Amino acid sequence: xxxxxxxxxxxxxxxxxxxxxxxxxAKTRAQGNDVVVVVxxxxxxxxxxxxxxxxxxxxxxxxxxxxxxxxxxRVTSALLSIALNEMGYPTxxxxxxxxxxxxxxxxxTARIEKIDPKPIENAVKEGKIVVxxxxxxxxxxxxxxxxxxxxxxxxxxxxxxxxxxxxxEIYSDVDGVYTTDPRIEPRAKKLEKISYDExxxxxxxxxxxxxxxxxxxxxxxxxxxEAKSSFNENPGTIITKEEDIMEKPLVSGIALDKNQARVxxxxxxxxxxxxxxxxxxxxxxxxxxxxxxxTIGHDGKTNLDFTVPQSELERAKQVMEQFKEDYESVDYDSxxxxxxxxxxxxxxxxxxxxxxxxxxxxxxxxxxxxxxxxIKISMIIDEKYSELAxxxxxxxxxxxx
Ligand code: ADP
Ligand code: ASP
Ligand code: MG
Numbered sequence: 588x589x590x591x592x593x594x595x596x597x598x599x600x601x602x603x604x605x606x607x608x609x610x611x612x613a614k615t616r617a618q619g620n621d622v623v624v625v626v627x628x629x630x631x632x633x634x635x636x637x638x639x640x641x642x643x644x645x646x647x648x649x650x651x652x653x654x655x656x657x658x659x660x661r662v663t664s665a666l667l668s669i670a671l672n673e674m675g676y677p678t679x680x681x682x683x684x685x686x687x688x689x690x691x692x693x694x695x696t697a698r699i700e701k702i703d704p705k706p707i708e709n710a711v712k713e714g715k716i717v718v719x720x721x722x723x724x725x726x727x728x729x730x731x732x733x734x735x736x737x738x739x740x741x742x743x744x745x746x747x748x749x750x751x752x753x754x755x756e757i758y759s760d761v762d763g764v765y766t767t768d769p770r771i772e773p774r775a776k777k778l779e780k781i782s783y784d785e786x787x788x789x790x791x792x793x794x795x796x797x798x799x800x801x802x803x804x805x806x807x808x809x810x811x812x813e814a815k816s817s818f819n820e821n822p823g824t825i826i827t828k829e830e831d832i833m834e835k836p837l838v839s840g841i842a843l844d845k846n847q848a849r850v851x852x853x854x855x856x857x858x859x860x861x862x863x864x865x866x867x868x869x870x871x872x873x874x875x876x877x878x879x880x881x882t883i884g885h886d887g888k889t890n891l892d893f894t895v896p897q898s899e900l901e902r903a904k905q906v907m908e909q910f911k912e913d914y915e916s917v918d919y920d921s922x923x924x925x926x927x928x929x930x931x932x933x934x935x936x937x938x939x940x941x942x943x944x945x946x947x948x949x950x951x952x953x954x955x956x957x958x959x960x961x962i963k964i965s966m967i968i969d970e971k972y973s974e975l976a977x978x979x980x981x982x983x984x985x986x987x988x
Pocket of ligand 1: 594595596597598627737758759760761763764765766767768769770793794795796797840
């Protein structure tokens with residue numbers, strides 16, 4: 588069988604750990620499988636490179652950032668290849684470009700447009716273990732791009748899809764997807780299976796165990812993911828079609844996202860088209876706006892609040908500057924967090940939202956913004972209450988049972 592294995596930052600965080608990964612890959616190979624390995628940068632490396640860039644500029648060019656950040660994954664792919672080689676396994680290490688990964692032009696959040704499977708396929712046919720640098724690709728005209736934070740997961744799923752691999756195993760420091768981040772709530776329970784849609788919501792809402800876009804692509808291509816730990820042999824969590832899951836709990840999990848920032852505009856000129864212009868300008872800068880709340884206007888003025896990823900706040904400030912004639916004041920707040928409740932069971936049950944509001948009220952936690960969809964409820968709260976909120980909600984929906 589052809590197996591794609593992805594090892595994240597912590598799994599390759601030290602030379603000893605790379606050695607450990609090499610042993611795991613070798614074992615899979617020795618069992619008669621063809622193996623394609625995707626690796627992340629050593630843990631902390633990408634953040635370190637971002638800090639280096641910030642030393643020179645608060646808003647470095649996205650193209651330069653891509654060249655910079657793609658280097659972390661190149662280091663680990665080459666090192667793992669060298670380690671495997673030394674153990675007697677023929678290997679080939681590849682960058683995104685060498686692995687045939689073509690993306691669009693959206694620097695730092697590029698989408699994979701196509702993968703030419705031949706370079707990897709040919710190497711596999713020659714009996715080699717292929718080690719691909721995750722998180723990166725190349726535009727049609729040869730510019731290096733990266734796929735957004737956590738993007739090595741996306742590389743792995745895309746390659747598994749392109750090669751028709753039997754399995755896509757994603758290894759990190761947790762042995763699966765839990766009802767909430769086990770670092771916040773030790774009583775969190777591991778899920779045996781979870782549907783693509785629920786996993787997509789959890790991942791989009793902050794559960795970084797899998798990158799959201801990788802889950803979206805897995806659903807589209809029908810790639811079954813298994814999330815496992817590289818530090819033990821425990822069975823992981825299978826991410827698959829909703830039809831393949833028998834037990835459908837009301838609420839599957841709680842997610843927390845602390846990487847959000849709020850932009851609050853006061854006294855915005857209440858005229859048709861203002862929101863369109865503002866959000867178009869943000870979109871033009873590739874800034875992903877999440878929650879939006881506009882309050883009813885008075886005297887031709889209205890208030891507009893929205894959230895953006897913290898990493899985009901500096902760019903968002905620049906955009907707001909361009910509109911300064913259109914509002915009286917603006918205020919930014921990075922000390923917020925988004926807590927979300929996810930479950931397909933919500934589609935057919937009422938009272939899930941009110942229970943969430945009650946639970947936070949009992950803990951004296953003020954809710955600043957709310958948004959809901961068929962299978963999720965998200966609330967923006969003061970960051971300092973995040974962990975408390977997660978634990979209280981986890982208990983309220985009896986996820987520890
Ligand atoms: P990697 O660096 O290998 O990609 P990540 O750090 O991106 O790994 O993802 C693993 C981390 O995700 C875990 O250490 C855990 O703290 C966090 N996490 C957040 N939510 C969940 C969840 N619901 N289930 C499991 N892990 C979660
Ligand atoms: N190294 C990148 C990051 O930290 C990509 C990844 O780890 O998947 O976001
Ligand atoms: Mg990750």
